[in-house]
Structures are given as structure tokens and as C-alpha cells.
Amino acid sequence: MTQDKIDRINELARKSRTSEGLTDAEKAEQTVLRNEFRADFKANLESQLKNIEIVDNIEEAEKMIEEENKKESQENEGEKKE
Numbered sequence: 001m002t003q004d005k006i007d008r009i010n011e012l013a014r015k016s017r018t019s020e021g022l023t024d025a026e027k028a029e030q031t032v033l034r035n036e037f038r039a040d041f042k043a044n045l046e047s048q049l050k051n052i053e054i055v056d057n058i059e060e061a062e063k064m065i066e067e068e069n070k071k072e073s074q075e076n077e078g079e080k081k082e
Contacts, residue, residue, distance in 0.1 A: 001040045009033045 012030040016022045022030065055061040 001037055005033055005036070009037060 009030070012022060012026055012033070015026070016030070053064070055064065
């Protein structure tokens with residue numbers, strides 16, 4: 001979701017709390033934007049949760065982190081050479 005759409009959601013929310021309120025078209029737009037925001041949020045959360053790895057002990061976790069950092073370091077060095 002773009003920042004413009006998030007700004008529009010906030011703008012409509014502020015306007016809905018005023019005495020002016022929202023028109024029917026604005027209410028429909030607000031619903032569409034909120035649904036899109038929820039879908040994006042849910043997809044991002046699911047993606048993050050799928051990447052979580054549960055480790056039973058701290059030594060194993062530290063070893064995994066060290067291996068990942070080493071791998072990333074090697075990848076970064078390869079990019080610098082290009």
C-alpha cells in the first residue's frame with residue numbers, strides 16, 4: 001500500500017469525526033481502502049511468521065545467527081567485487 005493511500009485513509013478518518021462527516025462515496029472509498037490495508041497487513045504478518053524459526057536452546061540459536069551473518073558477509077563481499 002502506498003503512502004498516498006495511507007494518508008487518504010487518515011484523511012477520511014479525520015473527516016468522519018467532524019460535524020461534516022463523510023459522503024456515501026467517501027464511505028465506500030474508506031471501506032475499500034481499509035480492506036486493502038488489512039489485506040496487505042495480513043499478508044506481511046503471515047510472511048514474517050513463516051520466517052520465524054523456533055530454537056530450543058540458546059547455543060543453537062547463536063550458531064544459526066552466526067552462520068547467517070557469515071553468509072550475508074560473503075554475499076556482500078561478492079557484490080563489492082562486481
